[in-house]
Amino acid sequence: MNIKIINLETVDSTNEFLKRENFSPVTVVTAKNQTNGKGRRGKKWISPKNRGLYISFLFRKPDNFENLQLLSLSTAVGVAKVLNRLRSGFTIKWPNDILINGRKICGILPEATRDKIIIGIGINLYHTAEELAGADIPATSLSIEKIKADRKVITEMVTDNVISYYQKTVSGEFNIAEFENLSLIQKGDEITIKTEKEKFTAKVLGFDREGFLIAEKDGEIKRLFAGEVSVRF
């Protein structure tokens, strides 16, 4: 596979950079600094210079591939496996936040255009607690957790795993059990689900092959799409 790697000093957002430019897949872009890092749901991603790994991947979108949700779960598995090599204890909060000790350390932003898929990943490497104080949910970094992190080594391991999990996913070989093994939300848990219209508690039944969360509320089975709901314990 032909992979082009671009390392930038400063950019607004590595995802936006890949959307703007006309690179061919597979292109990987990293930046030391993002002036307008983007999070999910229109939020900002705290991106101070030299503190995080800010990396985006450009892949070709296979014909009839619409399941960005599963890809976002499988990418989280690939990245969590890298982090768990540094120290065990990293889990995934569905759909794709990676947490350690109950705090978020990595976020993933998948986006699709007509023929391309862009997956942006932010990992907090060297942030201080002060720098993360403005995060929307409690956040941490490898430094705060006292985990030694070599930017170059982590970048290479993340790149390898993200590409291999993308291939597994588009070829239908990704097994949702890999996600379930790392999931913070487990079968039988009582969770609170918030949609635009309602908020309710439900019992988790599991995750299906397309990455939907299956939960039961008063005898009714709900199949929940990550883009439309948020989940709390």
Ligand code: BTN
């Ligand atoms: C989230 O809200 O959890 C998703 C965060 C994704 C952040 C990464 S950093 C690299 C890429 N460029 C961006 O602007 N966002 C993603």
